[in-house]
Amino acid sequence: MAKKEEEEVKLLGFWGSPFSRRVEMALKLKGVPYEYLEQDIVNKSPLLLQLNPVYKKVPVLVHNGKVLCESHLILEYIDQTWKNNPIFPQDPYEKAMAFFWAKVIDEQVGPVGLISVVKAEKGIEVAIKEARELIMFLEKEVTGKYFFGGEKIGFLDMVAGSMIPFCIARGWEGIGVDMIPKEIFPELNKWIKKLEEVKAVRECIPNREKQIEHMMKIVEQFKSA
Numbered sequence: 001m002a003k004k005e006e007e008e009v010k011l012l013g014f015w016g017s018p019f020s021r022r023v024e025m026a027l028k029l030k031g032v033p034y035e036y037l038e039q040d041i042v043n044k045s046p047l048l049l050q051l052n053p054v055y056k057k058v059p060v061l062v063h064n065g066k067v068l069c070e071s072h073l074i075l076e077y078i079d080q081t082w083k084n085n086p087i088f089p090q091d092p093y094e095k096a097m098a099f100f101w102a103k104v105i106d107e108q109v110g111p112v113g114l115i116s117v118v119k120a121e122k123g124i125e126v127a128i129k130e131a132r133e134l135i136m137f138l139e140k141e142v143t144g145k146y147f148f149g150g151e152k153i154g155f156l157d158m159v160a161g162s163m164i165p166f167c168i169a170r171g172w173e174g175i176g177v178d179m180i181p182k183e184i185f186p187e188l189n190k191w192i193k194k195l196e197e198v199k200a201v202r203e204c205i206p207n208r209e210k211q212i213e214h215m216m217k218i219v220e221q222f223k224s225a
Ligand SMILES: N[C@@H](CCC(=O)N[C@@H](CS)C(=O)NCC(=O)O)C(=O)O
Pocket: 014, 016, 017, 018, 019, 041, 056, 057, 058, 059, 069, 070, 071, 072
């Protein structure tokens, strides 16, 4: 019998990055061993610049010499390469919608939601109201489900989980805003608890105090930008 080819999986990431944490969640969920290379995202390593010359960002996954950038694409690649514990819906429409909401989370709710509240150009109340209007779409999306992915944790749980409760919410918390209170978002709060019960997720949640401190540095940059 032919010997199974040795897999070489490397991940260039940054501890506080939701984009790289979600890739780790997927690798852990699938039980894929990987070598993790922590990156300085300010003083970028020659390796990062060489592997992701277009965006110069983490995460970068290297699988048997093949280089992949952009977390959504990396998660799809992981799901198609290691088929156990699938994280994408089989149904083409559901899969397209998962990508749609992932884009909303990364491009609207995430950093943009934090910047809008920090800058509060129309006033803090309006900024909070607008951010919550977007988050309400996610509350509706998860209502009646155990996870966004259904019975089991999936792609959208990893995208939303890495970005909102364990990253951006810590920025809002740092500036004294409880953006996702239980009274307004009961389903999302239940979902956050369920996420924390999943070992692959729990192992990828950054330390709370360290993350708040990191998010406050980002807030200062937003203020002076
Ligand atoms: N769209 C990218 C976003 C990746 C990203 O923004 N990574 C940040 C870390 S959180 C980074 O490497 N930033 C370095 C920079 O902006 O120069 C993805 O989904 O992977």
